[in-house]
Amino acid sequence: LTLSDLQQKVVWEGWISSEIHANYFADLAQSFNRQQKLCNWLTLVISSGAFVTVIGGLGHLYVASFTLVAALLSAFSLVQHNQKRVTDCQDLHFRWNRLSDEYRALWDDMYSEDAPKKFGMLAEKSAELSKSSATVPNRKKKMSDQACTSIVFTT
Numbered sequence: 001l002t003l004s005d006l007q008q009k010v011v012w013e014g015w016i017s018s019e020i021h022a023n024y025f026a027d028l029a030q031s032f033n034r035q036q037k038l039c040n041w042l043t044l045v046i047s048s049g050a051f052v053t054v055i056g057g058l059g060h061l062y063v064a065s066f067t068l069v070a071a072l073l074s075a076f077s078l079v080q081h082n083q084k085r086v087t088d089c090q091d092l093h094f095r096w097n098r099l100s101d102e103y104r105a106l107w108d109d110m111y112s113e114d115a116p117k118k119f120g121m122l123a124e125k126s127a128e129l130s131k132s133s134a135t136v137p138n139r140k141k142k143m144s145d146q147a148c149t150s151i152v153f154t155t
């Protein structure tokens with residue numbers, strides 16, 4: 001038994017789709033990481049500004065302003081959960097990348113006897129991974145940018 005023409009097409013599309021997803025989650029992880037670093041640095045700078053204002057005796061309005069902004073940045077950082085998002089996206093990148101490798105291996109060996117069995121296992125893995133990916137925000141523009149980039153490099 002070998003894969004039918006339709007199954008071969010699904011393998012090719014699964015391979016491309018997995019590549020796109022892996023690149024998307026890597027890009028998303030970098031974006032969340034940059035956002036977290038920026039928030040941390042801003043909090044540090046603004047907190048330092050409040051401290052310098054107190055030491056320099058520049059007035060309560062400045063101290064209150066710096067303190068309020070620092071507190072808002074800290075709250076924003078807590079609500080965003082960017083570190084968790086970075087970790088989740090890195091994990092999803094890794095898992096989608098592995099799935100892509102498995103699709104590529106099946107593409108290279110699609111005429112073997114166990115190809116239909118591997119095809120079924122990959123379809124199941126893909127479904128499970130899609131379900132896991134639903135916990136991360138969907139940035140349609142980023143995804144379409146990744147799709148365009150992957151299609152250009154793979155064809």
